[in-house]
Amino acid sequence: MIPHVPAADPHQELRAGVRALCKNYSDPYWRELDARRAYPDAFVKALTEAGYLAALIPEEFGGSGLGVTEASIILEEINRSGGNSGACHAQMYTMGTLLRHGSDSQKREYLPKIAAGELRLQAFGVSEPTTGSDTTQLKTTAVRKGDKYVIRGQKIWISRAEYSDLLLLIVRTTPIAEVKKRSEGLSVLLVDMRQAVGNGLTIRPIRTMMNHATTELFFDDLEVPVDTLVGEEGKGFRYLIDGLNAERILIAAECVGDGRWFIERATKYAKDRVVFGRPIGQNQGVQFPIARTHVNVEAADLMRIRAAELFDRGEACGAEANMAKLLAADASWEAANVTVQTFGGFGFAEEYDVERKFRETKLYQVAPISTNMILTYIGEHVLGLPRSY
Numbered sequence: 474m475i476p477h478v479p480a481a482d483p484h485q486e487l488r489a490g491v492r493a494l495c496k497n498y499s500d501p502y503w504r505e506l507d508a509r510r511a512y513p514d515a516f517v518k519a520l521t522e523a524g525y526l527a528a529l530i531p532e533e534f535g536g537s538g539l540g541v542t543e544a545s546i547i548l549e550e551i552n553r554s555g556g557n558s559g560a561c562h563a564q565m566y567t568m569g570t571l572l573r574h575g576s577d578s579q580k581r582e583y584l585p586k587i588a589a590g591e592l593r594l595q596a597f598g599v600s601e602p603t604t605g606s607d608t609t610q611l612k613t614t615a616v617r618k619g620d621k622y623v624i625r626g627q628k629i630w631i632s633r634a635e636y637s638d639l640l641l642l643i644v645r646t647t648p649i650a651e652v653k654k655r656s657e658g659l660s661v662l663l664v665d666m667r668q669a670v671g672n673g674l675t676i677r678p679i680r681t682m683m684n685h686a687t688t689e690l691f692f693d694d695l696e697v698p699v700d701t702l703v704g705e706e707g708k709g710f711r712y713l714i715d716g717l718n719a720e721r722i723l724i725a726a727e728c729v730g731d732g733r734w735f736i737e738r739a740t741k742y743a744k745d746r747v748v749f750g751r752p753i754g755q756n757q758g759v760q761f762p763i764a765r766t767h768v769n770v771e772a773a774d775l776m777r778i779r780a781a782e783l784f785d786r787g788e789a790c791g792a793e794a795n796m797a798k799l800l801a802a803d804a805s806w807e808a809a810n811v812t813v814q815t816f817g818g819f820g821f822a823e824e825y826d827v828e829r830k831f832r833e834t835k836l837y838q839v840a841p842i843s844t845n846m847i848l849t850y851i852g853e854h855v856l857g858l859p860r861s862y
């Protein structure tokens with residue numbers, strides 16, 4: 474019988490490149506930033522200069538024109554190394570909206586500068602304090618006044634706003650009472666925050682359980698030129714939905730990276746730590762949870778690869794992208810729990826980084842979309858069950 478020979482990883486070089494870069498930003502770097510709740514400026518700069526953050530930008534605009542598969546590998550490797558892609562992933566998951574729906578002049582103006590690192594597109598403004606997951610009810614409005622939109626309202630959990638020049642913002646341009654469907658009348662604006670802050674936009678940081686640079690935004694009659702509109706007025710919800718599959722796949726890859734990081738740490742510790750005269754990993758009570766979580770992470774990875782391949786071929790991938798996000802987020806969270814358990818008391822000590830990654834990976838149960846909302850999508854759109862809300 475011919476033995477099964479695994480195909481060579483076509484992304485070996487890409488993985489090796491990201492790994493080499495991440496080696497310069499090891500555990501103490503992230504640990505120290507975490508203690509100060511500081512932004513990883515040096516890491517994001519290095520990643521940008523190496524061209525990785527411009528992976529999805531077409532070559533004609535100075536990027537590398539890669540697919541979501543490759544973009545997801547970059548983020549996976551960052552998390553796999555012990556780092557946190559949360560500091561910079563939005564540039565990738567907002568890119569599709571600009572590429573697919575932005576005008577030629579917007580693309581010419583922004584994309585080469587983003588690719589060169591002269592402009593940062595790291596903020597994505599959807600969530601609001603009073604409406605939460607019920608996005609179509611969002612209350613921030615943009616009212617047209619001559620050649621300007623006047624924006625009023627409030628956003629919450631808008632991450633990296635302090636470290637981004639541009640903000641992709643979802644607003645209501647037609648009152649909900651005047652549209653046939655609640656998903657109509659929303660629009661996407663590309664706001665230049667360098668001019669907006671202090672002129673109607675206020676950014677207030679929110680301190681969270683992990684280092685995530687998230688903020689609250691207050692819009693008090695902020696005026697922006699009408700050409701900040703991306704695509705057609707009123708079609709913003711459609712554009713948002715279009716971008717979500719990429720976002721789900723990218724987050725799934727980060728979770729796979731986290732999961733593998735946890736499993737590696739747990740496995741090593743379980744081999745090295747000797748109690749009752751034997752390595753703790755010799756006990757099946759310790760070994761089996763690690764083995765099980767490994768199975769779950771690898772299974773999630775297969776779904777993520779499948780979703781990414783479908784996405785890059787331009788095929789429908791809503792079900793796969795959502796399943797990948799759910800499986801991977803659950804697997805990384807399980808791996809985080811198992812690793813703390815394996816480390817015993819040391820799992821709680823900052824110097825082992827397990828507690829930091831545990832806090833970081835927990836986020837993906839809730840953001841950018843909560844587990845329940847994915848199950849709702851699967852129930853309604855994949856299985857045809859009655860709509861629940």
Ligand SMILES: Cc1cc2nc3c(=O)[nH]c(=O)nc-3n(C[C@H](O)[C@H](O)[C@H](O)COP(=O)(O)OP(=O)(O)OC[C@H]3O[C@@H](n4cnc5c(N)ncnc54)[C@H](O)[C@@H]3O)c2cc1C
Nearest residue numbers: 597598599600605606630631632685687840841843845862
């Ligand atoms: C650190 C952090 C960073 C974030 N970054 C961004 C960002 O950059 N940009 C941005 O726009 N948003 C961001 N978010 C917001 C995030 O996307 C939301 O927190 C998330 O979508 C959930 O919305 P919510 O917090 O309002 O929860 P809610 O909508 O209030 O829901 C609370 C809980 O109830 C559940 N629930 C609600 N309705 C139902 C239902 N009908 N059926 C079953 N369960 C239900 C939800 O699943 C959830 O578990 C971030 C959040 C965090 C915490």
